[in-house]
Amino acid sequence: MRKKEQALERAVHGVFLLLGLVTVGCVLLITVYLILSGIPAILQIGLPDFLLGDTWASTAAQPQFGILPFLLTSVCGTAGAVLFGVPVGFFTAVCLAKLAPPKVKTAAEGAVSLLAGIPSVVYGLVGMLVLVPAVRAAFHVPDGASLLSAIVVLAVMILPSIIKVSVTALEAVPQEYEDASLALGATPVETWFRVSVPAARSGIAAAVVLGVGRAIGEAMAVMMVSGNAPNMPSLFESVRFLTTAVASEMAYSRQGSLHQQALFSIALVLFLFILLVNAALNFFLKRDKEGSPC
Amino acid sequence: MLKRSMSPARRARAALAKALMLLSTALTCGLALFLIGWVLASGIPHITWELVSTKPSYLAGSIGILPDILNTLYIILAALLIVLPLGVGAAIYLTEYAQNKRLTAAIEYAAETLSGIPSIIFGLVGMLVFANTFGSCLLAGALTLAVMNLPTVMRTAQESLKTVPMSLREGAFGLGAGRWRVIRTVVLPGCVDGIVTGCVLSAGRVLGESAALLFTAGFAHTLNGFFSALRSPGATLTVALYLYVSDPTPGAAGASFAIAAILMLLTLCVNLAAALTGRYFKKGRAL
Numbered sequence: 001m002r003k004k005e006q007a008l009e010r011a012v013h014g015v016f017l018l019l020g021l022v023t024v025g026c027v028l029l030i031t032v033y034l035i036l037s038g039i040p041a042i043l044q045i046g047l048p049d050f051l052l053g054d055t056w057a058s059t060a061a062q063p064q065f066g067i068l069p070f071l072l073t074s075v076c077g078t079a080g081a082v083l084f085g086v087p088v089g090f091f092t093a094v095c096l097a098k099l100a101p102p103k104v105k106t107a108a109e110g111a112v113s114l115l116a117g118i119p120s121v122v123y124g125l126v127g128m129l130v131l132v133p134a135v136r137a138a139f140h141v142p143d144g145a146s147l148l149s150a151i152v153v154l155a156v157m158i159l160p161s162i163i164k165v166s167v168t169a170l171e172a173v174p175q176e177y178e179d180a181s182l183a184l185g186a187t188p189v190e191t192w193f194r195v196s197v198p199a200a201r202s203g204i205a206a207a208v209v210l211g212v213g214r215a216i217g218e219a220m221a222v223m224m225v226s227g228n229a230p231n232m233p234s235l236f237e238s239v240r241f242l243t244t245a246v247a248s249e250m251a252y253s254r255q256g257s258l259h260q261q262a263l264f265s266i267a268l269v270l271f272l273f274i275l276l277v278n279a280a281l282n283f284f285l286k287r288d289k290e291g292s293p294c
Numbered sequence: 295m296l297k298r299s300m301s302p303a304r305r306a307r308a309a310l311a312k313a314l315m316l317l318s319t320a321l322t323c324g325l326a327l328f329l330i331g332w333v334l335a336s337g338i339p340h341i342t343w344e345l346v347s348t349k350p351s352y353l354a355g356s357i358g359i360l361p362d363i364l365n366t367l368y369i370i371l372a373a374l375l376i377v378l379p380l381g382v383g384a385a386i387y388l389t390e391y392a393q394n395k396r397l398t399a400a401i402e403y404a405a406e407t408l409s410g411i412p413s414i415i416f417g418l419v420g421m422l423v424f425a426n427t428f429g430s431c432l433l434a435g436a437l438t439l440a441v442m443n444l445p446t447v448m449r450t451a452q453e454s455l456k457t458v459p460m461s462l463r464e465g466a467f468g469l470g471a472g473r474w475r476v477i478r479t480v481v482l483p484g485c486v487d488g489i490v491t492g493c494v495l496s497a498g499r500v501l502g503e504s505a506a507l508l509f510t511a512g513f514a515h516t517l518n519g520f521f522s523a524l525r526s527p528g529a530t531l532t533v534a535l536y537l538y539v540s541d542p543t544p545g546a547a548g549a550s551f552a553i554a555a556i557l558m559l560l561t562l563c564v565n566l567a568a569a570l571t572g573r574y575f576k577k578g579r580a581l
Binding site for chain 2: 012016026029087090099112119120124129159243271
């Protein structure tokens, strides 16, 4: 009886260990698959030609696979989204964490959760039918489906992550800091921006990095508003991102062809970008945990 | 009194900061309201009984989204069924068994990495691994989404496992229960709230997911039962919305508006459910 129980315990332990390792297994699987399927095309095209080539003509008689336009578009689009999204998100977060009365705060946080929950295709649809015509009319360009539209959509989409993480960081600032600042004669607004925000800066930085990750990885909404032509990034021109390059051509690339392999290589590049972002995120979060604001 | 003694520059800075804060908050909330309002206003008129209760027919030239609605429900159910044991099991391992710090750190790092990977990459790898073995079908899509939601479920379960008091476990151990018995009878019932929250969050993510499903679950609009649907390709609401938006046939645009409104309503429901479960369990805790 005793032995049987011990055997059961050991078996259960093993099962849970296995379940715990599934996560690690998934990450390894994804990494290995992306590297294995992404490397061949890079080898065949040549790394400099692949990364720095400025022409993507996958279906031409003489196909060319240069992803520089996608790389630069992803970088510019993300930078633009951060430029618009971070200030709005930052001030909203300070307002929600410090200024807003509880009822307003609950309502506003509901709105933020809703923004986070809206499916990206719905963002894409609204962008396509409201934003794109608005951009065309406002800037007198022939087509509103452009980098600018994508930037605006991305800026809205990264707002919730920025706000949520920043609010959490701001609320974790010890009350004593603020009390001390107030007692020294600073006004509440000065206290929030000169004491609370610097004390929460690691968390706010993490929020921004999280937003960058979201913006780089977004595919569907961007695909619907950016026009999807492989041009070099320009504010009013139709552009294609790393994510949308994969999403838009995967369906008609022949299995096993250089074309499809090149798409996997793009995914590999995107994955490396994300790993970088994750490393930055971990750095900020760790610093936050160790937690001395000085 | 204090205010009057401040220099004008100081007062102006404070006013500016306050104005920016209020403006940003108003902008954020206004955006949310605008999105809800616009999507519902332009979508609800297109929702007809015929649309939500039929499948698309080339003969009648009509569009119906019943298959897409069912596919969405199936894929949510299947993904949750797959991810729950995995995520909760991993959380139990981390809080109840793990002693090796390195292994714990590796698992947690893996979960963080997983939660940062964009859905299009999940879609690609899902296509390579699952769709190539099972063919592109709802099961392949559900497996992909299960992997995607693993970190969410694991984290919420872990958080609530941590709130189960140590004294309860010690009491059970003291009465002679083995570890498995303690987990079964003391720990698991204590973390139901985390599991429910994790389910709601994951259901919301699955509902809104599209990029990961494009290459794994396929595009078909056929009516199926649960088990036959798992083995055949099918579009969910999000994928159908994407397909109908670029479809020039008459009625397709209306269908995409209607789907957007339905998705918006479902998102509202999920958010409400998340808020309600959160409040319900908080109340239970306090008692």
